[in-house]
Amino acid sequence: MANKNNVIVRIAGAAGDGIQSTGELLGKTCSRMGLHVLAYNSFQSAIRGGHVWLQMAIGPEKQTDHGEEPEVVLLFSKTSPPVHVPDVKSGGTVFYNAATIKKEEIESIRSDVNYYGLDLKAMADAAKLTEVNSVMINVMLAGAMVQTLNLDGKVTLEFIKHKFLKKGEKVVELNHAIFNLGFEWTKANTKPLNLNLKGNNIPKLFMSGNDAIGMGLVAGGLKFYAAYPMSPATGILHYVSTLAQSDKLIIKQVEDELAAINWAIGAGTAGVRAATGTAGGGFCLMVEALGFAGMGEVPLVTVLVQRGGPSTGVPTKIEQADINLAMGGNGDFPRFIVAPKDLEDCFYQSARALNIAEKYQLPVILISDFFLSEHFETVDDLDFSKIKIERGKLLTEWNSSEKYKRYAYTDDDISPRVRPGTPGAMHLTISDEHNEYGHLMSDIEAGLPHARAERIKMHAKRMRKVQLMIDNGDVKPPTLEGDTNAQITFVTWGSTYGYIKSAMKLLEKEGTKANHLHFTDIYPIPREQTLALFKKCKRIISVEANMCNSLCRQILAETGFEITEHINRWDGEPFTGEYIVNELKKKSIVDKQLVNA
Amino acid sequence: MANKNNVIVRIAGAAGDGIQSTGELLGKTCSRMGLHVLAYNSFQSAIRGGHVWLQMAIGPEKQTDHGEEPEVVLLFSKTSPPVHVPDVKSGGTVFYNAATIKKEEIESIRSDVNYYGLDLKAMADAAKLTEVNSVMINVMLAGAMVQTLNLDGKVTLEFIKHKFLKKGEKVVELNHAIFNLGFEWTKANTKPLNLNLKGNNIPKLFMSGNDAIGMGLVAGGLKFYAAYPMSPATGILHYVSTLAQSDKLIIKQVEDELAAINWAIGAGTAGVRAATGTAGGGFCLMVEALGFAGMGEVPLVTVLVQRGGPSTGVPTKIEQADINLAMGGNGDFPRFIVAPKDLEDCFYQSARALNIAEKYQLPVILISDFFLSEHFETVDDLDFSKIKIERGKLLTEWNSSEKYKRYAYTDDDISPRVRPGTPGAMHLTISDEHNEYGHLMSDIEAGLPHARAERIKMHAKRMRKVQLMIDNGDVKPPTLEGDTNAQITFVTWGSTYGYIKSAMKLLEKEGTKANHLHFTDIYPIPREQTLALFKKCKRIISVEANMCNSLCRQILAETGFEITEHINRWDGEPFTGEYIVNELKKKSIVDKQLVNA
Amino acid sequence: MTANIIDRKERPALDPKDFKGDVHPDWCPGCGDFGVLNCLQRVFAELGIPKHEIAVISGIGCSSNLPGFINTYGMHTLHGRSLPNAQGFKLSHHDMTVVAVGGDGDGYGIGVGHFIHALRRNMDLTYIVMNNSIYGLTTGQTSPTSAIGMKTKSTPFGNPEAPLNPITLALGSGASFVARAFTGNPKQVVEIYKAAIKHKGFAIIDTFSPCVTFNKVNTAKYYKDNTYDLNAAGHDTSNIEAAFTLAIKDTYGTDRIACGIFYQSERPCYEESEKNTLSTPVVDHQLGISPERAKELKATFQ
Amino acid sequence: MTANIIDRKERPALDPKDFKGDVHPDWCPGCGDFGVLNCLQRVFAELGIPKHEIAVISGIGCSSNLPGFINTYGMHTLHGRSLPNAQGFKLSHHDMTVVAVGGDGDGYGIGVGHFIHALRRNMDLTYIVMNNSIYGLTTGQTSPTSAIGMKTKSTPFGNPEAPLNPITLALGSGASFVARAFTGNPKQVVEIYKAAIKHKGFAIIDTFSPCVTFNKVNTAKYYKDNTYDLNAAGHDTSNIEAAFTLAIKDTYGTDRIACGIFYQSERPCYEESEKNTLSTPVVDHQLGISPERAKELKATFQ
Numbered sequence A, B: 001m002a003n004k005n006n007v008i009v010r011i012a013g014a015a016g017d018g019i020q021s022t023g024e025l026l027g028k029t030c031s032r033m034g035l036h037v038l039a040y041n042s043f044q045s046a047i048r049g050g051h052v053w054l055q056m057a058i059g060p061e062k063q064t065d066h067g068e069e070p071e072v073v074l075l076f077s078k079t080s081p082p083v084h085v086p087d088v089k090s091g092g093t094v095f096y097n098a099a100t101i102k103k104e105e106i107e108s109i110r111s112d113v114n115y116y117g118l119d120l121k122a123m124a125d126a127a128k129l130t131e132v133n134s135v136m137i138n139v140m141l142a143g144a145m146v147q148t149l150n151l152d153g154k155v156t157l158e159f160i161k162h163k164f165l166k167k168g169e170k171v172v173e174l175n176h177a178i179f180n181l182g183f184e185w186t187k188a189n190t191k192p193l194n195l196n197l198k199g200n201n202i203p204k205l206f207m208s209g210n211d212a213i214g215m216g217l218v219a220g221g222l223k224f225y226a227a228y229p230m231s232p233a234t235g236i237l238h239y240v241s242t243l244a245q246s247d248k249l250i251i252k253q254v255e256d257e258l259a260a261i262n263w264a265i266g267a268g269t270a271g272v273r274a275a276t277g278t279a280g281g282g283f284c285l286m287v288e289a290l291g292f293a294g295m296g297e298v299p300l301v302t303v304l305v306q307r308g309g310p311s312t313g314v315p316t317k318i319e320q321a322d323i324n325l326a327m328g329g330n331g332d333f334p335r336f337i338v339a340p341k342d343l344e345d346c347f348y349q350s351a352r353a354l355n356i357a358e359k360y361q362l363p364v365i366l367i368s369d370f371f372l373s374e375h376f377e378t379v380d381d382l383d384f385s386k387i388k389i390e391r392g393k394l395l396t397e398w399n400s401s402e403k404y405k406r407y408a409y410t411d412d413d414i415s416p417r418v419r420p421g422t423p424g425a426m427h428l429t430i431s432d433e434h435n436e437y438g439h440l441m442s443d444i445e446a447g448l449p450h451a452r453a454e455r456i457k458m459h460a461k462r463m464r465k466v467q468l469m470i471d472n473g474d475v476k477p478p479t480l481e482g483d484t485n486a487q488i489t490f491v492t493w494g495s496t497y498g499y500i501k502s503a504m505k506l507l508e509k510e511g512t513k514a515n516h517l518h519f520t521d522i523y524p525i526p527r528e529q530t531l532a533l534f535k536k537c538k539r540i541i542s543v544e545a546n547m548c549n550s551l552c553r554q555i556l557a558e559t560g561f562e563i564t565e566h567i568n569r570w571d572g573e574p575f576t577g578e579y580i581v582n583e584l585k586k587k588s589i590v591d592k593q594l595v596n597a
Numbered sequence C, D: 001m002t003a004n005i006i007d008r009k010e011r012p013a014l015d016p017k018d019f020k021g022d023v024h025p026d027w028c029p030g031c032g033d034f035g036v037l038n039c040l041q042r043v044f045a046e047l048g049i050p051k052h053e054i055a056v057i058s059g060i061g062c063s064s065n066l067p068g069f070i071n072t073y074g075m076h077t078l079h080g081r082s083l084p085n086a087q088g089f090k091l092s093h094h095d096m097t098v099v100a101v102g103g104d105g106d107g108y109g110i111g112v113g114h115f116i117h118a119l120r121r122n123m124d125l126t127y128i129v130m131n132n133s134i135y136g137l138t139t140g141q142t143s144p145t146s147a148i149g150m151k152t153k154s155t156p157f158g159n160p161e162a163p164l165n166p167i168t169l170a171l172g173s174g175a176s177f178v179a180r181a182f183t184g185n186p187k188q189v190v191e192i193y194k195a196a197i198k199h200k201g202f203a204i205i206d207t208f209s210p211c212v213t214f215n216k217v218n219t220a221k222y223y224k225d226n227t228y229d230l231n232a233a234g235h236d237t238s239n240i241e242a243a244f245t246l247a248i249k250d251t252y253g254t255d256r257i258a259c260g261i262f263y264q265s266e267r268p269c270y271e272e273s274e275k276n277t278l279s280t281p282v283v284d285h286q287l288g289i290s291p292e293r294a295k296e297l298k299a300t301f302q
């Protein structure tokens, strides 16, 4: 057998075991070697205990799937073996913390995998290391993993240095020593795997979707982010917080989501690029203000990171069921909804969202999901130079002799927006219906003939911006990727993008040709162009991480096209290519099986 | 010309002029005579000043339309003539307050109507009445109206007595005298109209939609109503408040809408029938908790009274654009949405809403609109005996030896609900995903195999209740009324129901046959039955008081059927039959005219 | 106080173990919330309130998981909404003992508006805030009671906001029972919780309940070293000005932190205003309208 | 105070007429809100703040219509959300003078959570609550400051809830400037508003602004007869305990109601914590990331 150039590994333990940092050591080693990594983080909404695991796919090409069966596994906590050993690929390798996991117990689970227990205390004592803490087992197991995968241990040592230097030389040395113990022990005591993981030696970025969204917003000119913590959107707040001083940003954790979005609207009105972000439950509290941004024509970006619902639901699991929510609000108002598909897209779409918000003076919803936001992935590069900041009709002077009209009727329905603070253009931003000046028309004049006429015009002016975005080409139809003659078309949105790529590869191996229609712009949807694409497709199957087909309902409502075959998953785990292929096969057998599960 | 047996009148002035009480005198006179009245209230969100008017259609049959051109008009304030005189039917009659409106000014507006100014002070002085206050002009003008319409003045005198008795005999006498002055003056000085308004002498109820909703809720077993004031839903709170003592209800104005819905959920959990109500803006704040009721399987009724949107919008005007909002929330959860069509329906559907909420243990949204909720209308009777209170699987004892499971899987997916306080069945109502016992599964166990399996089952259990409501026949398809062979089918929801009836009559006179497909149950929509009805229709035209076709989008998303012709109105005024007929005629000429208005 | 409003006659004590829930707490070992749970179980047992007559109602947060660990009725509601749910529940079944619980974020952050109004409304409820000066469940952001300058994940350069003082806030909002406890002193916690449940009106007990994982400042040791028993020190709990003077000292950060009952007054509880309706618990009322009453209701519109 | 935070040097007075808006107020004749509007226009003029450097930001209610009647920048936001909008606006353009205005329902009812947090945050803002103890715009329901027993459309049998005391609430929440005024005494109103705008930090002025249409209890005459000037009476505005003692008297309803400045302290305003970012107003910052900085940002993930 030729040496394999990719691998799937898993690191598992309890919350508090340092699974994340072990993952970081391994991920950074790979990414610095120029390898690609995709890491899926499975954890619970609990601070200590429980089961936390990180599954990583590693290889020279971009990884789109964290895979099903891990080939190498690191186990930390005594509750880990029964959960994870059954998942290991036959013939695979399990390293475990011998201080917490009993040899007999783990080995009794199955016999077709190789077990290696590492005893931190014994090995450290033997090496005469002092001040060793039991949590440092994670550095030792990282050493085992790096050796087994035949990765470059020097790169890991370098990263350890970088990471621990602020804690002092001694700490670095100790960690190096422990890493080496694991590394050398493994070299000496284990069967080598025939792996040949070769990177291109150009260091990649290894980051989460939330990091990419935060960076995209900042690259796109964000100056103001107000939020209230809510998983899985909190990472954006955490990331941009770190840049507050260096990049002169206003980053505010405020008292609730009602405050967060209204702070952002206040900021947007003042004339800075502002955003907020939350999960579905918090977004519910923002829906009223979203309508205010629509009515007041205030640029605003709201990031909505979906998690398992309804209600508090399943905070640390994926679901894609919030399109109805993003379409909500009282009355009709224009908006734009965009769903990035992968890490690069998180970056670029976030910047685009800010541009669209300001160009059309309306609320933009950037919709992500737990997997997309919380998983880590390598990215070759993020090209900041591609980002052009377009502020639309924002004016900082008003020299006209005419009285300024904030909501002036114009040819393209977009009114010049004078920044508050400018002499001579005083005006109101207002949540009531109003005339061109922003005087309210909903009060003492409501129902009078001129107010009725104004209402008809002003409401239509706002709503026409939806079509304008399409006409200007600022809204894109879905993309059709793959062979246009394929028998099967998968329809997806959000993070499911990548898994379809894996599924297509698997299917291709089996001789089934599939292609892929992916929706990034969720509202509006350019109808004619989209229908033309559907026309090209044969058997259309949606793949959504939900039970009730959120995207299909949106497509039907917006285009009249109904998708009737669905693959769904709502157990909270992301798809994998294998999962999709299996579901497809089941479909031909019992069609409605899943829905009646 | 035979004597007409119906008439359209208008009473107009400024806020504070007593337009409502004049309308009440007239309305009660008619309803007590057994005549039917439909009164549309046009007012602004201002407390004093502005323009307030009340237009009433009166006749022996049920009125479904307040009509376009009034035949008799009472004008109170000096700003009224230019607004209202142009609307009067040619040959019509205008009575006005001579103390505020100048004869020359009003008469110069047009010459084809009859003007009569009444001078309260002069006439009262002549009659030697003392303690006359200038606002009493409304009683005098009511006298003029009652005489002109050839109604029974004794009935009005009786009602005046009933109304003012608590203020003392003297006040009654004075008001009687002033009424008689207006009545007699009119008899003596004006041309009689050839009117023959004959009622059946069986007193009708004269009430608003909000009154009917409140009464329906109470009839349906409501014990708890928590709300925060918001037009046009406040009337429900006002009405049920008056019954708090007599009917032992808990009626609470609380600090905001977040509180209101959560109080109601707390009450529903405890085991009482609870509701809340608000307008679209307030409903936005309730969407998160709606999902909690869905997840926790708590019976809950939320009344959503639509007004002009988006955002604060136009508080005292109609719009029907909140279906997306009612469908919102994070994640998928079961719900039921019902939209009453007229006053009787407000009563019966409110009681039904409480039954469905409790039978299926889910949130029900009763969706009304400004016109339906705020207009006054006569009702022959409300039959309380038709209302059966069905509490579903509510238990007040738990004697089983088995441990109680709040969220037990059952054959019909509805779990027996033991009322808190019952010995031996302690449990949690919970917003997180959970197992049958209500233990949370979203926390330390999330992602583990058994928790994933539980998630799949529990989520599906909840969502299957949607289909169950349909299968049980508790959800109705739309109703098709009128000739099944008609060329045109109007599709409507909510208060537009009545106006279609008028439009159909007008069209019939012109030889055009139309029928009417009206949606009362907005979600879920029984698909097959609905499609079968659509199949029977020829040219289908929706009529909605909005710009963006809220109902059509819902129908498309739920059934796949797309309606492509629309009549819309979003200036804030309700439709009239005449308006609809005109729009229909315009359609054949320039199709998209309205949308580009 | 009328007889129909919940009556607190002495009842024989029960076994605290009776109140153990089915599920073992998932809190981090050492979390202060264990202390609150234990004390609460003891209090219910010592007061002899049968478990089915109790409802424990929370919001969302580590602390808000408590109702899952105690064998009573309960609700685990939305973040910030424990009090609205608890008040709706209580009025519907006013002869049950209702205790609202949750975190400082839940109660003083997103939920503070409901708190203010609950205080002035004075329903017969007990509210326990497990105050750890941090957002625990969301893994460590600043909370409304975090000190100025505290570094957290959302304030890496230090918290810029002055902390809220729950005691002065409650005193300024018309509270009728205001207390503070620390889980490191379970005896006092139990005493105060008992007094709170017995109090006829709304009782708030701000309870220091250290988060061992995310708050390295407000630790158990910190509170052990920096608190004292104000009642032992002879404070007059009927004097609101004195209570305010005592509590405002926290804000200056010069004195040690007072724990104990700051203030208690006997103004009528909310249920008094609903005497008529609450002559029997609302859950036991017959539903619907009699034919005679229906006629009356309709007559008002004729 | 650093130079970059808004600087209140004396400027030549302007003409109050300059601040007249395009739209005539639609308030009922005699509404107290006219008084607030007039005073505010005078204050801006006397302080010499150019109208384009001011933003007046409200929620929803009769009183919240005020920004429509004054010739400055402004926002007429959502019910209860004036302060979040005002704070977002202020931090983005901190050299403008931002005044939030609204009603008692808007500020102490639905918006009270934001109020509490704004008080402790202490941004350099002025907040004027037109307190009429009623919901005016929705035609007369009970408000958080309505007296117990008051009959309104939503409480036909009398309001069962004790009113909130905005002064003790603010004092208990870390306010740095707390005052009360009555529109019947415009001289005092103007003085207090001026002091509030000059105050470097968050200033709350609860302003009695009678509703002539829906509140027949808390009338102008009532306030004329029942208020007195606490500053004339020699109160020490730096003493928070004394301020609390004075303000809590309202709750007992025995003494006359004090108007004036209850408390003022000079703790750093929020903007101080953002000195670095606010070295120039954020609206004037250049947007986006330089190529060099982009490299640095990316490097942290390599």
Ligand SMILES: Cc1ncc(C[n+]2csc(CCOP(=O)(O)OP(=O)(O)O)c2C)c(N)n1
Residues within 6 Å of the ligand: A228, A229, A230, A231, A257, A281, A282, A285, A312, C060, C061, C062, C063, C064, C078, C079, C102, C103, C104, C105, C106, C107, C130, C132, C134, C135, C136, C137, C138, C143
């Ligand atoms: C509307 C909403 N916003 C945010 C969250 C996320 N969230 C869950 S718990 C929590 C705060 C927890 O802090 P605290 O209330 O102090 O409880 P602790 O965990 O410290 O006990 C937050 C912000 C949520 N569940 N719902």
Ligand SMILES: Cc1ncc(C[n+]2csc(CCOP(=O)(O)OP(=O)(O)O)c2C)c(N)n1
Residues within 6 Å of the ligand: B228, B229, B230, B231, B257, B281, B282, B285, B312, D060, D061, D062, D063, D064, D078, D079, D102, D103, D104, D105, D106, D107, D130, D132, D134, D135, D136, D137, D138, D143
């Ligand atoms: C979310 C929301 N809930 C309710 C309302 C309805 N509403 C408008 S103004 C108002 C209260 C007005 O009272 P207050 O703030 O005291 O102002 P006032 O009219 O007395 O000046 C209410 C409840 C609303 N606009 N939005």
Ligand code: SF4
Residues within 6 Å of the ligand: A047, A048, C026, C027, C028, C030, C031, C032, C033, C062, C063, C132, C136, C137, C210, C211, C212, C213, C214
């Ligand atoms: S994170 Fe903190 S508050 Fe949460 S369980 Fe752990 S110690 Fe307790």
Ligand code: SF4
Residues within 6 Å of the ligand: B047, B048, D026, D027, D028, D030, D031, D032, D033, D062, D063, D132, D136, D137, D210, D211, D212, D213, D214
């Ligand atoms: S209703 Fe009251 S608050 Fe509103 S404008 Fe009239 S007097 Fe002023």
Ligand SMILES: [Mg+2]
Residues within 6 Å of the ligand: C061, C103, C104, C105, C130, C131, C132, C133, C134, C135, C136, C143
């Ligand atoms: Mg906390």
Ligand SMILES: [Mg+2]
Residues within 6 Å of the ligand: D061, D103, D104, D105, D130, D131, D132, D133, D134, D135, D136, D143
């Ligand atoms: Mg008010």
